[in-house]
Amino acid sequence: MAKNNPGALWGHLHYLQIGSPHPERLAHFAYSALQMTVHQSGADWICCAPDRMLVYSPGPVRSLLSAGYAVAEPEKLAALKQRLVHHGVALEAAPLNFFEADAVTFRDPDGNCLCFGRPVHRNPAAESLPARLQHVVVASTDAERMTRFYTEVVGMRISDRVLDEQHQLRTTFMRTNREHHSLAVFQADSCRLDHFCHETTNWNLIRDWADHFSEEGIILKWGPGRHGPGNNLFIFIHDPDDNWIEISAELETVLEQQPAGVWPHAERSLNLWGRAPLRS
């Protein structure tokens, strides 16, 4: 077992709850641009499509209110709970009713709310182009501390790190299964949501999503390109709050015990094909 990993946490990203001063505007965008069904529950706007759920709630613009990861085994949840208690991390009530009662909810060092649990059954959502909610990326003022927390306490594994010329950590890509990353943390001057990503099934589907965005009058903000870490093909759009939304394909799968790689802090690491906005 890797020294930085006290008990691998196998799971995948299940939902994101995103704050906005105008959550209904983002829900309407999810309906038209992301082909999701939408219903209002109190102050929350719940958007669903096969293999993805987004919840838009009142809150600061571009804020991550909570992220939910699906974990199949109750014993993994019990072990996570034990590690959190051992490290003095306070447990909270689940912010949404998307998981069974043994869900484990807590905050990371930046205050982001994380919820790990066994998803409750939901009726199948309407059909859409394939896109599975796959990863979320947060900006942090202390990426080193966040990386230690997610690996040593939560149980994620590091797939790749991006280091600058002074060997300072700029980005960590972490995984919760054999996919290269389901969470990444950028070093930045504030703590915030950076972007979230849907993995589609192949390059042609990225074309189909881009055609759909075009029909909706939405222009691509970045891409098409291919990331260095993860080797995934990508396009990005913005929602009305300027949240970055990614559609990707061909995300690398890694060996269970694959050691962490290192990439330079350079445009080419973000985009092997061309230009890249360096945000960390």
Ligand SMILES: [Fe+2]
């Ligand atoms: Fe991404």
